[in-house]
Amino acid sequence: MVFKREDGRKPEELRKPINAKVGIIPNADGSAMYQSGETIAIAAVYGPKEHHPRNQRNPRKGTLRCNYNMLSFSVTDRIRPGPSRRSTEISKITEWALTPVVMLEKYPNMVIDVHIHMIQADAGTRCAGINAAAMALAHAGIPMKNLVSSVAAGKLDKTVVLDLDKHEEDFEEGEGSTDIPITMTPDGEITHIQLDGKITSKQLKEAIEMAKKASKEIYEIQKKALKEVGEK
Numbered sequence: 001m002v003f004k005r006e007d008g009r010k011p012e013e014l015r016k017p018i019n020a021k022v023g024i025i026p027n028a029d030g031s032a033m034y035q036s037g038e039t040i041a042i043a044a045v046y047g048p049k050e051h052h053p054r055n056q057r058n059p060r061k062g063t064l065r066c067n068y069n070m071l072s073f074s075v076t077d078r079i080r081p082g083p084s085r086r087s088t089e090i091s092k093i094t095e096w097a098l099t100p101v102v103m104l105e106k107y108p109n110m111v112i113d114v115h116i117h118m119i120q121a122d123a124g125t126r127c128a129g130i131n132a133a134a135m136a137l138a139h140a141g142i143p144m145k146n147l148v149s150s151v152a153a154g155k156l157d158k159t160v161v162l163d164l165d166k167h168e169e170d171f172e173e174g175e176g177s178t179d180i181p182i183t184m185t186p187d188g189e190i191t192h193i194q195l196d197g198k199i200t201s202k203q204l205k206e207a208i209e210m211a212k213k214a215s216k217e218i219y220e221i222q223k224k225a226l227k228e229v230g231e232k
C-alpha cells in the first residue's frame with residue numbers, strides 16, 4: 001500500500017511553490033534565494049578575497065567557507081540565536097557538497113565566504129541552502145565545473161518519498177520516517193548524501209533515483225534564475 005501524504009502529493013512530487021531568484025543582495029558579490037514549500041533559504045557570497053587568519057591559508061588552492069544559520073523566527077518555536085552544534089555540522093556539510101564543483105585551485109591563499117540564512121524552515125533546509133549557495137557562487141562569477149542541486153529523498157513507513165516536510169520528518173507510525181538529503185550535479189554525480197533512519201538497499205536505490213530526477217528539475221529552475229539575471 002502506498003503511503004498517503006497529508007498534503008496530497010505523490011511520493012515523487014516536490015513541494016510547491018518552488019521559487020529561485022538570483023541577485024537579491026546588492027552588496028554581495030553573488031546572492032540567491034531558493035524556496036521549496038515553506039522552506040526559504042537566502043545565500044550571499046563574498047570573495048574570493050585574502051584569507052584571514054593567515055595561518056589557515058592554503059597555498060595550493062582557495063578555501064570555501066560556508067556559514068549556515070537558521071534565523072530565530074524561522075520556525076514557530078524561537079531558536080536561540082548564534083552557532084549551535086547543528087548549524088556547525090550543516091555548515092561543514094554544505095562546504096563538502098559544494099567544494100567538488102568549485103574550481104578552488106584558481107584561488108591559492110584566498111577564501112570565498114558563503115553565508116546561508118534560513119528565513120523560514122519546514123525541513124529540507126540544508127538542501128535549500130545548498131541550492132541557493134550554488135546559484136550565489138555562479139552569480140559571483142566563481143568558476144565552477146558544474147552546478148549542484150540538492151533535495152531530500154526518504155521513506156514514510158514503507159513508501160519511498162521525495163522532499164519531506166517537517167510534519168513528515170516527525171512521522172513515527174509503522175516504520176516511521178527516514179530522511180536522505182542528497183546533492184548532485186546534473187550529470188548525476190553525488191557530492192553529498194546523508195541518511196537519518198532505516199532503509200533497505202533496494203529502497204535506497206529507489207530513493208536515489210527519485211532524487212536524481214528531482215535534482216534535474218531543480219537544476220532547470222536554478223539555471224533559469226541565473227539566466228534571468230545574466231551571469232557575471
Ligand code: UDP
Nearest residue numbers: 075079086121122123124125126127166169
Ligand atoms: N528545526 C527546528 N528547530 C531547530 C532545528 C530544526 O524547529 O532547532 C526544524 C526546522 O523546521 C528544520 C527541521 O526541524 O527544517 C529539520 O531539521 P534537520 O536538522 O533535520 O535539518 P533540515 O531537514 O532542515 O536540513
